Amino acid sequence: MARLQLVTANKEAKAPRVRTSQKPVALVPQPVLEAKDHFITRNGLTFAGSHLIIDLWEASGLDDRDLIEQALIDAVNASGATLLHIHLHTFTEGGGISGVAVLAESHISVHTWPERGYAAFDVFMCGHAEPRKALSVFKRAFNPGRIVIGEHKRGVL
Numbered sequence: 001m002a003r004l005q006l007v008t009a010n011k012e013a014k015a016p017r018v019r020t021s022q023k024p025v026a027l028v029p030q031p032v033l034e035a036k037d038h039f040i041t042r043n044g045l046t047f048a049g050s051h052l053i054i055d056l057w058e059a060s061g062l063d064d065r066d067l068i069e070q071a072l073i074d075a076v077n078a079s080g081a082t083l084l085h086i087h088l089h090t091f092t093e094g095g096g097i098s099g100v101a102v103l104a105e106s107h108i109s110v111h112t113w114p115e116r117g118y119a120a121f122d123v124f125m126c127g128h129a130e131p132r133k134a135l136s137v138f139k140r141a142f143n144p145g146r147i148v149i150g151e152h153k154r155g156v157l
Helices: 065-079 133-142
Strands: 003-010 015-024 040-042 045-047 049-057 083-090 097-103 106-113 118-126 146-154
Touching (some): 045 146, 049 133, 065 083, 065 106, 065 118, 065 133, 118 133, 133 146
Antiparallel strands (some): 040 045, 049 118, 083 097, 097 106, 106 118
16 A cells, blocks of 8 residues: 655755655545636637627727727626726827727727727637627627628637
8 A cells, every 4th residue: 555755854964854654545536627728619620719800980989988998898798708907098088099808718909090980809708708799789889880800710729
């Protein structure tokens, strides 16, 4: 049977000293814990997550910091993601706003050009979050006349 080994510091020699117990110790098998990496498999493809590139054109409210912040919060909730932090920066009064919602699942970033009616959103989410659900939130919040969407699967195995 296996014996328990204790390692203690030997102050004089400054090297570890090994002692064995006199009693046999029963070893209990421990479960193997798998790392939770949040990769998912959909339609036979395993990947980290989806990265949406969303361009809103002819949009309104793109200089409204409160509206943008609420849209980010609503998009996170609609997507089933976990919000960690939001940071927004307004460049000038009535000017563009840039920012990011940092998520446990990755991020949503935004950059706006209100003078052109244009907003660029990046929505990257890993695991079981559903980034496409953010799109309806952005449509409702900014009422764009035109939307262009690109999608890239990240971390494809």
